[in-house]
Amino acid sequence: MRDLDAQETYLADRLGLAFDLRDLVGSGPVPVLRYAPPYGVVGFGEGWWAALLARDFASEFTTRGTQFVLEGGYDLGGAAGAGLYAAAGGAEVVRLGFRENAEVEIRAHPLSTYRYLRFLLLATGHKAELERIDRALLLERERLRPEVGLEKNPAKFLAYTLLERTPLWVVPERYPGLAQALQQTFGRIGKSLSITPPPSALEFFVTSLEARHEQGDPIVAVLLGDDERKRYAQEILESRVDTLVELPEPEAEGTLAKALCYWYRVAWASYYLALLYGVEPGDWEVLEHLRQAT
Amino acid sequence: MRDLDAQETYLADRLGLAFDLRDLVGSGPVPVLRYAPPYGVVGFGEGWWAALLARDFASEFTTRGTQFVLEGGYDLGGAAGAGLYAAAGGAEVVRLGFRENAEVEIRAHPLSTYRYLRFLLLATGHKAELERIDRALLLERERLRPEVGLEKNPAKFLAYTLLERTPLWVVPERYPGLAQALQQTFGRIGKSLSITPPPSALEFFVTSLEARHEQGDPIVAVLLGDDERKRYAQEILESRVDTLVELPEPEAEGTLAKALCYWYRVAWASYYLALLYGVEPGDWEVLEHLRQAT
The missing domain is CATH 3.40.50.10490 (Glucose-6-phosphate isomerase like protein; domain 1)
Structure with a gap:
Protein backbone atom coordinates (compact mmCIF):
# COMPACT_ATOMS: atom_id res chain seq x y z
CA MET A 1 0.00 0.00 0.00
CA LEU A 15 1.81 16.32 -15.26
CA GLY A 16 1.69 18.26 -11.99
CA LEU A 17 -2.04 18.18 -11.28
CA ALA A 18 -1.24 18.97 -7.62
CA PHE A 19 -0.27 22.51 -8.68
CA ASP A 20 -3.54 22.98 -10.57
CA LEU A 21 -5.47 21.78 -7.54
CA ARG A 22 -3.49 24.04 -5.21
CA ASP A 23 -3.67 27.11 -7.46
CA LEU A 24 -7.27 26.66 -8.58
CA VAL A 25 -8.67 29.77 -6.85
CA GLY A 26 -8.11 32.77 -9.12
CA SER A 27 -7.12 30.68 -12.16
CA GLY A 28 -8.59 31.05 -15.65
CA PRO A 29 -9.46 34.02 -17.89
CA VAL A 30 -11.19 37.20 -16.67
CA PRO A 31 -13.56 39.37 -18.73
CA VAL A 32 -11.87 42.31 -20.49
CA LEU A 33 -15.05 43.53 -22.19
CA ARG A 34 -18.41 44.55 -20.79
CA TYR A 35 -21.27 42.19 -21.59
CA ALA A 36 -24.81 43.57 -21.82
CA PRO A 37 -27.60 42.02 -19.72
CA PRO A 38 -29.81 40.01 -19.70
CA TYR A 39 -27.65 36.88 -19.70
CA GLY A 40 -28.16 33.37 -21.03
CA VAL A 41 -25.78 30.47 -20.35
CA VAL A 42 -25.89 27.16 -22.17
CA GLY A 43 -23.27 24.42 -21.78
CA PHE A 44 -21.99 21.42 -23.71
CA GLY A 45 -19.22 18.86 -23.20
CA GLU A 46 -17.01 19.81 -20.26
CA GLY A 47 -19.04 22.99 -19.70
CA TRP A 48 -22.30 21.23 -18.80
CA TRP A 49 -22.05 21.59 -15.00
CA ALA A 50 -20.87 25.21 -15.01
CA ALA A 51 -23.91 26.04 -17.19
CA LEU A 52 -26.21 24.23 -14.77
CA LEU A 53 -24.70 26.10 -11.80
CA ALA A 54 -25.20 29.37 -13.71
CA ARG A 55 -28.98 28.81 -13.49
CA ASP A 56 -28.58 30.49 -10.09
CA PHE A 57 -27.90 33.86 -11.73
CA ALA A 58 -28.74 33.58 -15.46
CA SER A 59 -31.37 31.94 -17.66
CA GLU A 60 -30.53 29.19 -20.18
CA PHE A 61 -31.30 31.20 -23.33
CA THR A 62 -31.72 34.88 -24.02
CA THR A 63 -32.70 36.66 -27.23
CA ARG A 64 -31.37 40.02 -25.94
CA GLY A 65 -28.17 40.96 -24.12
CA THR A 66 -25.49 38.24 -24.05
CA GLN A 67 -25.74 34.52 -24.75
CA PHE A 68 -22.76 32.65 -23.29
CA VAL A 69 -22.07 29.29 -24.95
CA LEU A 70 -19.79 27.00 -22.94
CA GLU A 71 -18.56 24.80 -25.75
CA GLY A 72 -16.50 22.48 -23.60
CA GLY A 73 -15.38 20.25 -26.41
CA TYR A 74 -15.77 16.50 -26.97
CA ASP A 75 -19.32 17.49 -27.90
CA LEU A 76 -19.42 16.30 -31.52
CA GLY A 77 -20.53 19.70 -32.70
CA GLY A 78 -23.43 20.02 -30.27
CA ALA A 79 -22.47 23.59 -29.40
CA ALA A 80 -22.21 24.66 -33.01
CA GLY A 81 -25.75 23.59 -33.92
CA ALA A 82 -27.58 26.13 -36.02
CA GLY A 83 -30.68 25.89 -33.86
CA LEU A 84 -28.76 27.18 -30.88
CA TYR A 85 -27.65 30.36 -32.60
CA ALA A 86 -31.09 30.93 -34.06
CA ALA A 87 -32.44 30.71 -30.49
CA ALA A 88 -30.07 33.48 -29.45
CA GLY A 89 -31.92 35.88 -31.76
CA GLY A 90 -30.56 39.40 -31.24
CA ALA A 91 -28.26 38.48 -28.33
CA GLU A 92 -24.49 38.75 -28.67
CA VAL A 93 -23.06 35.21 -28.69
CA VAL A 94 -19.88 34.69 -26.63
CA ARG A 95 -18.24 31.26 -26.93
CA LEU A 96 -16.05 29.89 -24.12
CA GLY A 97 -13.96 26.76 -24.57
CA PHE A 98 -10.94 25.23 -26.21
CA ARG A 99 -12.07 25.11 -29.83
CA GLU A 100 -10.44 27.47 -32.31
CA ASN A 101 -13.44 29.71 -32.71
CA ALA A 102 -13.86 30.48 -28.99
CA GLU A 103 -13.85 34.15 -27.97
CA VAL A 104 -12.72 33.19 -24.46
CA GLU A 105 -10.21 30.37 -24.24
CA ILE A 106 -10.60 27.87 -21.41
CA ARG A 107 -8.42 24.85 -21.87
CA ALA A 108 -9.68 21.29 -21.44
CA HIS A 109 -9.05 20.35 -17.83
CA PRO A 110 -10.67 18.21 -15.11
CA LEU A 111 -11.03 21.40 -13.01
CA SER A 112 -12.33 23.65 -15.79
CA THR A 113 -15.77 23.97 -14.17
CA TYR A 114 -14.35 26.50 -11.70
CA ARG A 115 -12.82 28.55 -14.53
CA TYR A 116 -16.01 28.66 -16.60
CA LEU A 117 -18.01 29.62 -13.54
CA ARG A 118 -15.52 32.27 -12.40
CA PHE A 119 -15.60 33.97 -15.80
CA LEU A 120 -19.40 33.92 -15.83
CA LEU A 121 -19.71 35.33 -12.30
CA LEU A 122 -17.35 38.19 -13.13
CA ALA A 123 -18.95 38.85 -16.54
CA THR A 124 -22.46 39.04 -15.09
CA GLY A 125 -21.63 41.24 -12.07
CA HIS A 126 -21.60 38.57 -9.34
CA LYS A 127 -18.21 39.33 -7.85
CA ALA A 128 -19.43 38.96 -4.25
CA GLU A 129 -20.65 35.41 -4.98
CA LEU A 130 -17.25 34.54 -6.46
CA GLU A 131 -15.54 35.88 -3.34
CA ARG A 132 -17.72 33.65 -1.16
CA ILE A 133 -16.76 30.65 -3.33
CA ASP A 134 -13.05 31.53 -3.30
CA ARG A 135 -12.94 32.03 0.48
CA ALA A 136 -14.60 28.66 1.00
CA LEU A 137 -12.28 26.86 -1.45
CA LEU A 138 -9.20 28.34 0.21
CA LEU A 139 -10.44 27.10 3.58
CA GLU A 140 -10.91 23.61 2.10
CA ARG A 141 -7.44 23.74 0.57
CA GLU A 142 -5.83 24.33 3.93
CA ARG A 143 -7.10 20.95 5.11
CA LEU A 144 -6.75 18.97 1.88
CA ARG A 145 -3.30 19.74 0.43
CA MET B 1 -27.34 -21.95 -14.54
CA LEU B 15 -46.03 -11.78 -7.47
CA GLY B 16 -46.76 -12.39 -11.16
CA LEU B 17 -44.79 -9.53 -12.72
CA ALA B 18 -44.89 -11.46 -16.03
CA PHE B 19 -48.59 -10.67 -16.29
CA ASP B 20 -47.99 -6.96 -15.71
CA LEU B 21 -45.29 -6.97 -18.38
CA ARG B 22 -47.51 -8.86 -20.81
CA ASP B 23 -50.62 -6.77 -20.15
CA LEU B 24 -48.88 -3.39 -19.94
CA VAL B 25 -50.43 -1.89 -23.09
CA GLY B 26 -53.82 -0.45 -22.20
CA SER B 27 -53.30 -0.71 -18.43
CA GLY B 28 -53.83 2.11 -15.94
CA PRO B 29 -56.56 4.74 -15.43
CA VAL B 30 -58.13 6.75 -18.27
CA PRO B 31 -59.42 10.34 -17.98
CA VAL B 32 -63.13 10.59 -17.19
CA LEU B 33 -63.17 14.41 -17.06
CA ARG B 34 -62.14 17.02 -19.61
CA TYR B 35 -59.02 19.01 -18.71
CA ALA B 36 -58.64 22.56 -20.01
CA PRO B 37 -55.50 23.53 -21.94
CA PRO B 38 -52.75 24.75 -21.73
CA TYR B 39 -51.10 21.87 -19.86
CA GLY B 40 -48.22 21.71 -17.39
CA VAL B 41 -46.70 18.44 -16.16
CA VAL B 42 -44.31 18.19 -13.22
CA GLY B 43 -43.09 14.90 -11.74
CA PHE B 44 -41.63 13.61 -8.49
CA GLY B 45 -40.60 10.20 -7.16
CA GLU B 46 -41.65 7.42 -9.52
CA GLY B 47 -43.27 9.97 -11.84
CA TRP B 48 -40.03 11.78 -12.78
CA TRP B 49 -39.47 10.13 -16.17
CA ALA B 50 -43.07 10.32 -17.34
CA ALA B 51 -42.95 14.07 -16.60
CA LEU B 52 -39.72 14.43 -18.57
CA LEU B 53 -41.24 12.54 -21.52
CA ALA B 54 -44.27 14.83 -21.34
CA ARG B 55 -42.00 17.79 -22.31
CA ASP B 56 -42.73 16.58 -25.85
CA PHE B 57 -46.33 17.80 -25.64
CA ALA B 58 -46.67 19.96 -22.49
CA SER B 59 -44.65 22.57 -20.59
CA GLU B 60 -43.38 21.98 -17.05
CA PHE B 61 -45.54 24.60 -15.33
CA THR B 62 -48.66 26.45 -16.33
CA THR B 63 -50.57 29.21 -14.52
CA ARG B 64 -53.68 28.65 -16.68
CA GLY B 65 -55.48 25.50 -17.83
CA THR B 66 -54.38 22.30 -16.06
CA GLN B 67 -51.28 21.57 -13.98
CA PHE B 68 -50.69 17.82 -13.68
CA VAL B 69 -48.58 16.81 -10.68
CA LEU B 70 -47.18 13.27 -10.88
CA GLU B 71 -46.62 12.66 -7.20
CA GLY B 72 -45.02 9.25 -7.56
CA GLY B 73 -44.39 8.75 -3.89
CA TYR B 74 -41.20 8.03 -1.97
CA ASP B 75 -40.62 11.73 -2.49
CA LEU B 76 -40.55 12.92 1.11
CA GLY B 77 -43.29 15.44 0.46
CA GLY B 78 -41.56 17.08 -2.53
CA ALA B 79 -44.77 17.12 -4.53
CA ALA B 80 -46.74 18.75 -1.73
CA GLY B 81 -44.44 21.77 -1.44
CA ALA B 82 -46.31 25.04 -1.11
CA GLY B 83 -44.11 26.68 -3.76
CA LEU B 84 -45.32 24.25 -6.39
CA TYR B 85 -48.97 25.06 -5.87
CA ALA B 86 -48.27 28.77 -5.75
CA ALA B 87 -46.51 28.38 -9.13
CA ALA B 88 -49.66 26.83 -10.58
CA GLY B 89 -51.47 30.17 -10.05
CA GLY B 90 -54.94 29.95 -11.62
CA ALA B 91 -54.44 26.50 -13.16
CA GLU B 92 -56.46 23.54 -11.97
CA VAL B 93 -54.13 21.16 -10.13
CA VAL B 94 -54.62 17.44 -10.85
CA ARG B 95 -52.53 15.05 -8.76
CA LEU B 96 -51.65 11.56 -10.06
CA GLY B 97 -50.07 8.94 -7.83
CA PHE B 98 -50.62 6.55 -4.97
CA ARG B 99 -50.96 8.96 -2.07
CA GLU B 100 -54.37 9.38 -0.41
CA ASN B 101 -54.96 12.85 -1.80
CA ALA B 102 -54.45 11.91 -5.48
CA GLU B 103 -57.30 12.72 -7.87
CA VAL B 104 -56.07 9.97 -10.23
CA GLU B 105 -54.79 6.80 -8.60
CA ILE B 106 -51.74 5.13 -10.14
CA ARG B 107 -50.30 2.47 -7.92
CA ALA B 108 -46.59 2.17 -7.16
CA HIS B 109 -45.12 -0.16 -9.76
CA PRO B 110 -41.84 -0.62 -11.68
CA LEU B 111 -43.83 -0.12 -14.92
CA SER B 112 -45.88 2.89 -13.75
CA THR B 113 -44.13 5.24 -16.22
CA TYR B 114 -46.31 3.85 -19.02
CA ARG B 115 -49.48 4.40 -17.00
CA TYR B 116 -48.64 7.99 -16.08
CA LEU B 117 -47.76 8.74 -19.69
CA ARG B 118 -50.85 7.03 -21.11
CA PHE B 119 -53.14 9.05 -18.86
CA LEU B 120 -51.37 12.31 -19.82
CA LEU B 121 -51.49 11.57 -23.57
CA LEU B 122 -55.24 10.86 -23.39
CA ALA B 123 -55.96 13.84 -21.11
CA THR B 124 -54.12 16.28 -23.40
CA GLY B 125 -55.57 15.07 -26.71
CA HIS B 126 -52.62 13.00 -27.99
CA LYS B 127 -54.42 9.76 -28.68
CA ALA B 128 -52.59 9.18 -31.99
CA GLU B 129 -49.20 9.35 -30.22
CA LEU B 130 -50.42 6.80 -27.65
CA GLU B 131 -51.53 4.50 -30.47
CA ARG B 132 -48.08 4.71 -32.04
CA ILE B 133 -46.54 3.79 -28.67
CA ASP B 134 -48.98 0.93 -28.07
CA ARG B 135 -48.47 -0.56 -31.53
CA ALA B 136 -44.69 -0.49 -31.05
CA LEU B 137 -44.87 -2.03 -27.55
CA LEU B 138 -47.12 -4.85 -28.80
CA LEU B 139 -44.61 -5.59 -31.56
CA GLU B 140 -41.82 -5.74 -28.94
CA ARG B 141 -43.92 -8.00 -26.74
CA GLU B 142 -44.30 -10.58 -29.49
CA ARG B 143 -40.53 -11.11 -29.47
CA LEU B 144 -39.85 -10.71 -25.74
CA ARG B 145 -42.49 -12.78 -23.91
Missing part, protein backbone atom coordinates in the same frame (compact mmCIF):
# COMPACT_ATOMS: atom_id res chain seq x y z
CA ARG A 2 1.43 3.36 -1.04
CA ASP A 3 1.84 6.04 1.62
CA LEU A 4 0.21 9.42 0.90
CA ASP A 5 2.50 11.06 3.47
CA ALA A 6 5.64 9.89 1.62
CA GLN A 7 7.19 12.05 -1.07
CA GLU A 8 7.92 9.26 -3.57
CA THR A 9 4.18 8.53 -3.88
CA TYR A 10 3.82 11.87 -5.66
CA LEU A 11 6.10 10.83 -8.53
CA ALA A 12 3.05 9.38 -10.35
CA ASP A 13 1.83 12.98 -10.79
CA ARG A 14 4.04 13.61 -13.83
CA PRO A 146 -0.48 17.17 0.37
CA GLU A 147 1.51 18.84 3.18
CA VAL A 148 -1.30 18.04 5.65
CA GLY A 149 -0.78 14.52 6.99
CA LEU A 150 -3.32 11.73 6.81
CA GLU A 151 -4.41 12.21 10.43
CA LYS A 152 -5.79 15.68 9.71
CA ASN A 153 -6.50 15.43 5.98
CA PRO A 154 -10.08 14.33 5.09
CA ALA A 155 -9.26 13.97 1.35
CA LYS A 156 -6.41 11.53 2.02
CA PHE A 157 -8.62 9.65 4.42
CA LEU A 158 -11.41 9.50 1.83
CA ALA A 159 -8.97 8.19 -0.79
CA TYR A 160 -8.00 5.25 1.42
CA THR A 161 -11.71 4.51 2.00
CA LEU A 162 -12.46 4.57 -1.74
CA LEU A 163 -9.51 2.35 -2.64
CA GLU A 164 -10.63 -0.93 -4.26
CA ARG A 165 -14.25 0.10 -3.79
CA THR A 166 -16.89 1.63 -6.09
CA PRO A 167 -18.44 4.84 -4.75
CA LEU A 168 -22.20 5.44 -4.89
CA TRP A 169 -22.82 9.20 -4.64
CA VAL A 170 -25.77 10.19 -2.44
CA VAL A 171 -26.33 13.92 -2.90
CA PRO A 172 -29.10 16.21 -1.57
CA GLU A 173 -31.58 17.35 -4.25
CA ARG A 174 -30.74 21.01 -3.73
CA TYR A 175 -27.41 20.49 -5.56
CA PRO A 176 -28.43 19.92 -9.21
CA GLY A 177 -25.85 17.97 -11.21
CA LEU A 178 -23.44 17.58 -8.30
CA ALA A 179 -23.60 13.76 -8.23
CA GLN A 180 -22.76 13.60 -11.96
CA ALA A 181 -20.02 16.22 -11.49
CA LEU A 182 -18.45 14.08 -8.75
CA GLN A 183 -18.71 11.00 -10.98
CA GLN A 184 -16.98 12.88 -13.78
CA THR A 185 -14.19 14.28 -11.59
CA PHE A 186 -13.64 10.91 -9.96
CA GLY A 187 -13.41 9.39 -13.45
CA ARG A 188 -11.11 12.00 -14.96
CA ILE A 189 -8.72 12.34 -12.00
CA GLY A 190 -9.17 9.10 -10.02
CA LYS A 191 -9.47 7.11 -13.27
CA SER A 192 -12.21 4.98 -11.73
CA LEU A 193 -15.89 4.24 -12.17
CA SER A 194 -18.53 5.34 -9.72
CA ILE A 195 -22.32 5.20 -9.57
CA THR A 196 -24.91 7.98 -9.54
CA PRO A 197 -28.46 6.97 -8.60
CA PRO A 198 -31.47 7.85 -10.80
CA PRO A 199 -33.71 10.83 -9.84
CA SER A 200 -36.02 8.81 -7.61
CA ALA A 201 -33.25 7.28 -5.55
CA LEU A 202 -34.75 5.76 -2.40
CA GLU A 203 -36.55 2.85 -4.10
CA PHE A 204 -33.42 2.31 -6.20
CA PHE A 205 -31.38 1.90 -3.00
CA VAL A 206 -33.98 -0.52 -1.59
CA THR A 207 -34.17 -2.77 -4.65
CA SER A 208 -30.98 -2.62 -6.71
CA LEU A 209 -28.66 -4.23 -4.18
CA GLU A 210 -30.92 -7.25 -3.56
CA ALA A 211 -29.68 -9.75 -6.13
CA ARG A 212 -25.96 -9.33 -5.98
CA HIS A 213 -24.98 -7.75 -2.70
CA GLU A 214 -22.26 -10.25 -2.00
CA GLN A 215 -20.71 -10.25 -5.46
CA GLY A 216 -18.33 -8.01 -7.35
CA ASP A 217 -16.76 -4.82 -6.10
CA PRO A 218 -17.62 -3.63 -2.64
CA ILE A 219 -19.75 -0.49 -2.79
CA VAL A 220 -19.05 2.52 -0.61
CA ALA A 221 -21.97 4.92 -0.21
CA VAL A 222 -20.68 8.50 -0.02
CA LEU A 223 -23.33 10.58 1.73
CA LEU A 224 -23.24 14.37 1.44
CA GLY A 225 -24.77 16.86 3.85
CA ASP A 226 -27.48 16.03 6.33
CA ASP A 227 -31.13 16.21 5.31
CA GLU A 228 -34.13 13.91 5.73
CA ARG A 229 -33.43 12.08 2.45
CA LYS A 230 -29.83 11.42 3.46
CA ARG A 231 -30.99 9.89 6.74
CA TYR A 232 -33.41 7.55 4.90
CA ALA A 233 -30.69 6.65 2.39
CA GLN A 234 -28.30 5.92 5.25
CA GLU A 235 -30.83 3.68 7.00
CA ILE A 236 -31.47 1.75 3.76
CA LEU A 237 -27.85 1.48 2.63
CA GLU A 238 -26.29 0.65 6.00
CA SER A 239 -27.12 -3.05 5.71
CA ARG A 240 -26.62 -3.22 1.91
CA VAL A 241 -23.20 -1.75 1.15
CA ASP A 242 -19.69 -2.47 2.32
CA THR A 243 -19.03 0.93 3.91
CA LEU A 244 -20.68 4.30 4.42
CA VAL A 245 -18.74 7.59 4.37
CA GLU A 246 -20.30 10.87 5.41
CA LEU A 247 -18.98 14.12 3.95
CA PRO A 248 -19.88 16.89 6.39
CA GLU A 249 -21.32 20.12 5.01
CA PRO A 250 -18.58 22.61 4.01
CA GLU A 251 -18.06 25.87 5.86
CA ALA A 252 -19.37 28.03 3.05
CA GLU A 253 -22.09 30.61 2.47
CA GLY A 254 -24.76 29.58 -0.03
CA THR A 255 -25.56 26.51 -2.11
CA LEU A 256 -23.22 27.42 -4.97
CA ALA A 257 -20.15 27.75 -2.74
CA LYS A 258 -21.03 24.56 -0.85
CA ALA A 259 -21.47 22.63 -4.14
CA LEU A 260 -18.04 23.72 -5.32
CA CYS A 261 -16.46 22.80 -1.98
CA TYR A 262 -17.84 19.27 -2.19
CA TRP A 263 -16.57 19.00 -5.76
CA TYR A 264 -13.11 20.33 -4.78
CA ARG A 265 -12.91 17.90 -1.88
CA VAL A 266 -13.70 14.94 -4.15
CA ALA A 267 -11.21 16.26 -6.74
CA TRP A 268 -8.46 16.13 -4.09
CA ALA A 269 -9.58 12.68 -2.92
CA SER A 270 -9.57 11.48 -6.56
CA TYR A 271 -6.05 12.87 -6.91
CA TYR A 272 -4.85 10.91 -3.89
CA LEU A 273 -6.66 7.81 -5.11
CA ALA A 274 -4.85 7.99 -8.48
CA LEU A 275 -1.57 8.13 -6.55
CA LEU A 276 -2.57 5.10 -4.48
CA TYR A 277 -3.27 3.19 -7.71
CA GLY A 278 -0.01 4.51 -9.14
CA VAL A 279 -1.74 6.05 -12.19
CA GLU A 280 -1.31 9.53 -13.65
CA PRO A 281 -3.92 11.87 -12.09
CA GLY A 282 -3.79 14.31 -15.04
CA ASP A 283 -5.63 13.47 -18.22
CA TRP A 284 -4.16 15.74 -20.95
CA GLU A 285 -2.50 12.86 -22.74
CA VAL A 286 -5.42 10.44 -22.80
CA LEU A 287 -7.81 13.17 -23.89
CA GLU A 288 -5.69 14.67 -26.65
CA HIS A 289 -6.57 11.74 -28.89
CA LEU A 290 -10.30 12.17 -28.25
CA ARG A 291 -10.07 15.92 -28.82
CA GLN A 292 -8.53 15.37 -32.23
CA ALA A 293 -11.00 12.64 -33.14
CA THR A 294 -14.09 14.71 -32.37
CA ARG B 2 -31.13 -21.62 -14.62
CA ASP B 3 -32.92 -22.18 -17.95
CA LEU B 4 -35.22 -19.37 -19.15
CA ASP B 5 -37.00 -21.82 -21.45
CA ALA B 6 -37.92 -24.13 -18.52
CA GLN B 7 -41.18 -23.61 -16.66
CA GLU B 8 -39.79 -24.11 -13.15
CA THR B 9 -37.52 -21.05 -13.55
CA TYR B 10 -40.66 -18.88 -13.47
CA LEU B 11 -41.59 -19.99 -9.94
CA ALA B 12 -39.43 -17.13 -8.57
CA ASP B 13 -42.04 -14.74 -9.97
CA ARG B 14 -44.39 -15.18 -7.02
CA PRO B 146 -41.61 -16.00 -22.02
CA GLU B 147 -43.20 -18.29 -24.63
CA VAL B 148 -40.58 -17.21 -27.21
CA GLY B 149 -37.49 -19.38 -26.81
CA LEU B 150 -33.99 -18.07 -26.17
CA GLU B 151 -32.96 -18.47 -29.82
CA LYS B 152 -35.46 -15.86 -30.98
CA ASN B 153 -35.88 -13.79 -27.81
CA PRO B 154 -33.53 -10.76 -27.52
CA ALA B 155 -34.59 -10.03 -23.91
CA LYS B 156 -33.66 -13.53 -22.73
CA PHE B 157 -30.39 -13.28 -24.63
CA LEU B 158 -29.67 -9.86 -23.05
CA ALA B 159 -30.37 -11.29 -19.58
CA TYR B 160 -27.73 -14.00 -20.04
CA THR B 161 -25.27 -11.33 -21.21
CA LEU B 162 -25.95 -9.12 -18.18
CA LEU B 163 -25.66 -12.00 -15.70
CA GLU B 164 -22.78 -11.49 -13.24
CA ARG B 165 -21.86 -8.25 -15.03
CA THR B 166 -22.55 -4.56 -14.35
CA PRO B 167 -24.22 -2.72 -17.25
CA LEU B 168 -23.04 0.72 -18.35
CA TRP B 169 -25.88 2.39 -20.28
CA VAL B 170 -24.79 4.32 -23.39
CA VAL B 171 -27.82 6.22 -24.67
CA PRO B 172 -28.14 8.77 -27.52
CA GLU B 173 -28.68 12.35 -26.31
CA ARG B 174 -32.03 12.62 -28.05
CA TYR B 175 -33.58 10.39 -25.36
CA PRO B 176 -33.59 12.58 -22.22
CA GLY B 177 -33.65 10.59 -18.99
CA LEU B 178 -33.67 7.19 -20.71
CA ALA B 179 -30.33 6.03 -19.24
CA GLN B 180 -31.57 6.80 -15.70
CA ALA B 181 -34.91 5.16 -16.48
CA LEU B 182 -33.11 1.98 -17.58
CA GLN B 183 -30.96 2.11 -14.42
CA GLN B 184 -34.08 2.42 -12.29
CA THR B 185 -35.98 -0.38 -14.04
CA PHE B 186 -32.94 -2.66 -13.93
CA GLY B 187 -32.68 -1.91 -10.20
CA ARG B 188 -36.34 -2.37 -9.36
CA ILE B 189 -36.95 -5.51 -11.44
CA GLY B 190 -33.46 -7.02 -11.96
CA LYS B 191 -32.51 -6.09 -8.38
CA SER B 192 -29.04 -5.10 -9.56
CA LEU B 193 -26.82 -2.03 -9.85
CA SER B 194 -25.91 -0.43 -13.13
CA ILE B 195 -24.00 2.68 -14.20
CA THR B 196 -25.17 5.78 -16.06
CA PRO B 197 -22.44 8.08 -17.42
CA PRO B 198 -22.39 11.85 -16.65
CA PRO B 199 -23.63 14.33 -19.32
CA SER B 200 -20.27 14.71 -21.03
CA ALA B 201 -19.71 10.99 -21.45
CA LEU B 202 -16.91 10.46 -23.97
CA GLU B 203 -14.06 11.74 -21.76
CA PHE B 204 -15.60 9.78 -18.89
CA PHE B 205 -15.33 6.58 -20.96
CA VAL B 206 -11.73 7.39 -21.87
CA THR B 207 -10.54 8.06 -18.32
CA SER B 208 -12.66 6.27 -15.76
CA LEU B 209 -11.71 2.72 -16.70
CA GLU B 210 -7.96 3.37 -16.58
CA ALA B 211 -7.09 2.56 -12.98
CA ARG B 212 -9.11 -0.52 -12.30
CA HIS B 213 -10.08 -2.18 -15.53
CA GLU B 214 -9.00 -5.60 -14.42
CA GLN B 215 -10.60 -5.52 -10.99
CA GLY B 216 -14.08 -6.04 -9.65
CA ASP B 217 -17.14 -6.82 -11.67
CA PRO B 218 -16.84 -7.11 -15.40
CA ILE B 219 -18.57 -4.18 -17.10
CA VAL B 220 -20.89 -4.68 -20.05
CA ALA B 221 -21.48 -1.57 -22.15
CA VAL B 222 -25.04 -1.55 -23.46
CA LEU B 223 -25.14 0.68 -26.55
CA LEU B 224 -28.47 1.96 -27.83
CA GLY B 225 -29.27 3.05 -31.39
CA ASP B 226 -26.65 4.07 -33.88
CA ASP B 227 -25.41 7.65 -34.03
CA GLU B 228 -21.96 9.27 -34.24
CA ARG B 229 -21.61 9.42 -30.44
CA LYS B 230 -22.42 5.72 -30.12
CA ARG B 231 -19.74 4.85 -32.65
CA TYR B 232 -17.12 6.90 -30.73
CA ALA B 233 -18.27 5.33 -27.46
CA GLN B 234 -17.99 1.88 -29.00
CA GLU B 235 -14.47 2.56 -30.26
CA ILE B 236 -13.39 3.81 -26.82
CA LEU B 237 -15.11 1.11 -24.78
CA GLU B 238 -14.25 -1.89 -26.95
CA SER B 239 -10.80 -2.29 -25.38
CA ARG B 240 -11.88 -1.19 -21.90
CA VAL B 241 -14.90 -3.30 -20.92
CA ASP B 242 -15.59 -7.01 -20.72
CA THR B 243 -18.36 -7.09 -23.33
CA LEU B 244 -20.33 -4.78 -25.60
CA VAL B 245 -24.01 -5.31 -26.40
CA GLU B 246 -25.81 -3.34 -29.07
CA LEU B 247 -29.55 -2.79 -28.80
CA PRO B 248 -30.86 -2.13 -32.31
CA GLU B 249 -33.32 0.74 -32.81
CA PRO B 250 -36.93 -0.35 -32.22
CA GLU B 251 -39.46 -0.48 -35.05
CA ALA B 252 -41.43 2.51 -33.85
CA GLU B 253 -42.52 5.90 -35.12
CA GLY B 254 -41.07 8.86 -33.22
CA THR B 255 -38.65 9.37 -30.36
CA LEU B 256 -41.23 8.90 -27.62
CA ALA B 257 -42.35 5.48 -28.90
CA LYS B 258 -38.74 4.39 -29.45
CA ALA B 259 -37.76 5.48 -25.92
CA LEU B 260 -40.59 3.43 -24.42
CA CYS B 261 -39.65 0.40 -26.54
CA TYR B 262 -36.06 0.48 -25.25
CA TRP B 263 -37.35 0.78 -21.70
CA TYR B 264 -39.83 -2.10 -22.20
CA ARG B 265 -37.08 -4.29 -23.66
CA VAL B 266 -34.80 -3.64 -20.67
CA ALA B 267 -37.75 -4.26 -18.31
CA TRP B 268 -38.21 -7.74 -19.85
CA ALA B 269 -34.46 -8.41 -19.74
CA SER B 270 -34.41 -7.32 -16.06
CA TYR B 271 -37.29 -9.69 -15.40
CA TYR B 272 -35.40 -12.62 -16.92
CA LEU B 273 -32.25 -11.60 -15.04
CA ALA B 274 -34.11 -11.68 -11.70
CA LEU B 275 -35.24 -15.23 -12.57
CA LEU B 276 -31.65 -16.22 -13.40
CA TYR B 277 -30.56 -14.92 -9.98
CA GLY B 278 -33.56 -16.67 -8.42
CA VAL B 279 -34.88 -13.44 -6.85
CA GLU B 280 -38.42 -12.05 -6.91
CA PRO B 281 -38.79 -9.69 -9.91
CA GLY B 282 -41.70 -7.79 -8.32
CA ASP B 283 -40.99 -5.18 -5.67
CA TRP B 284 -44.29 -4.56 -3.84
CA GLU B 285 -43.09 -6.19 -0.65
CA VAL B 286 -39.70 -4.49 -0.38
CA LEU B 287 -41.21 -1.09 -1.17
CA GLU B 288 -44.16 -1.27 1.19
CA HIS B 289 -41.85 -0.55 4.11
CA LEU B 290 -40.38 2.50 2.37
CA ARG B 291 -43.83 3.78 1.41
CA GLN B 292 -44.95 3.68 5.01
CA ALA B 293 -41.75 5.28 6.28
CA THR B 294 -41.93 8.27 3.93
